[in-house]
Amino acid sequence: MKVTLRKNRERLTERIAEASSAADRSPSELCVVAITKYVEPEAALALAELGQRDLGENRAASLEAKAAAFRAAEAQARWHFVGHLQRNKARRVAKIADVIHSVDTPQLIRTLDRIAMEEERKLELFLEVRLTDEPTKHGFSEEELSQGLDALRESPHLVALGLMGMSPARGSSATAGDAFSRLRALADSLEADPATRALFHSERVLTSMGMSGDFPQAIAAGADYLRIGSSFFEGLDQEPKEVPA
Numbered sequence: 001m002k003v004t005l006r007k008n009r010e011r012l013t014e015r016i017a018e019a020s021s022a023a024d025r026s027p028s029e030l031c032v033v034a035i036t037k038y039v040e041p042e043a044a045l046a047l048a049e050l051g052q053r054d055l056g057e058n059r060a061a062s063l064e065a066k067a068a069a070f071r072a073a074e075a076q077a078r079w080h081f082v083g084h085l086q087r088n089k090a091r092r093v094a095k096i097a098d099v100i101h102s103v104d105t106p107q108l109i110r111t112l113d114r115i116a117m118e119e120e121r122k123l124e125l126f127l128e129v130r131l132t133d134e135p136t137k138h139g140f141s142e143e144e145l146s147q148g149l150d151a152l153r154e155s156p157h158l159v160a161l162g163l164m165g166m167s168p169a170r171g172s173s174a175t176a177g178d179a180f181s182r183l184r185a186l187a188d189s190l191e192a193d194p195a196t197r198a199l200f201h202s203e204r205v206l207t208s209m210g211m212s213g214d215f216p217q218a219i220a221a222g223a224d225y226l227r228i229g230s231s232f233f234e235g236l237d238q239e240p241k242e243v244p245a
Contacts, residue, residue: 002046004235009050012231019216030219033080035211035229037062041069043236048075056101056227058083060092067096082227084138087111094123101164101208101227104128104138106151113155123157124201126164126208126225129186131179134169142186149190152199160199162206162224163187167214176214180221183207187222 020027035056036044044055044066055077057063063081070077081097087108093100094115103109103125116123127148130139140148152160165183167176187205190196197203208225210218215226
């Protein structure tokens with residue numbers, strides 16, 4: 001398994017370097033998050049042993065299971081949560097995740113702020129922006145984003161990193177490149193306003209965008225975080241067991 005993972009990681013590193021060079025960027029500017037929802041904890045542990053410490057999950061139960069396996073193995077990871085987060089599961093996620101990419105309502109922001117205070121945790125987050133009209137997508141519309149910014153102003157225990165977005169589904173008339181460019185332009189507009197820039201961790205409003213099938217377009221558009229799953233785990237003969245929610 002580790003041989004396959006090493007080859008996949010090396011191949012992915014080369015592809016990211018090529019896409020970065022084409023965009024006149026450096027790979028060092030990017031944080032690559034390996035989405036481990038496709039695999040068992042053993043594969044996630046093996047990947048971490050190869051040096052990939054930023055790992056992501058999309059369900060609370062799966063995050064708990066992976067984190068428990070890492071504790072048992074005395075292994076370290078920086079955990080990212082990338083799935084839709086219901087408020088009734090927010091504490092379960094916030095006790096483990098270092099970064100939550102999918103914060104999509106003012107109510108969730110306020111809930112996470114309270115939990116961060118109670119758990120005495122530094123909790124970093126991205127505001128998810130809905131870049132298409134697809135009913136399956138979550139997030140703030142561009143018009144609703146001001147509501148999320150207002151909630152951040154009232155949430156001193158959170159560390160806002162930037163904006164997260166997903167590309168359109170296959171068959172959509174919109175393109176990944178167009179969607180990612182819109183997200184970066186929106187982040188730039190927040191940077192340009194001192195009042196909103198002050199809500200974020202640094203002067204640059206970061207963007208989380210791009211997955212296995214579209215990360216070159218995300219890099220070209222100015223992505224800071226990539227969320228990549230299948231490219232890490234190609235060729236592994238396993239399916240993750242279903243973990244009760």
